[in-house]
Amino acid sequence: GAEEKIAFDKFHVAKYLGEAVDKVRREEHKALMAEGRDDLKGSKYTWQYNPKNMSARQWRDFKS
Numbered sequence: 871g872a873e874e875k876i877a878f879d880k881f882h883v884a885k886y887l888g889e890a891v892d893k894v895r896r897e898e899h900k901a902l903m904a905e906g907r908d909d910l911k912g913s914k915y916t917w918q919y920n921p922k923n924m925s926a927r928q929w930r931d932f933k934s
Contacts, residue, residue, distance in 0.1 A: 891917050 895917050899910040916924075916932050924932065 888918055 892914065895910060895914065902909050913932075916928060919928065919932075921929065921932075
């Protein structure tokens with residue numbers, strides 16, 4: 871029989887990595903909200919940026 875092969879392309883790897891990062895971000899956001907903190911509110915897309923492509927302001931906000 872024919873062997874099954876799994877191909878990894880950079881687009882699907884990036885998709886799965888982004889989904890994993892977002893899952894962790896959501897879990898952390900939920901835990902922080904339970905403590906009355908909204909530190910991660912509005913940060914979904916910032917977590918997906920390449921730090922090399924961030925403006926100085928985006929990087930400063932991300933680090934804080």
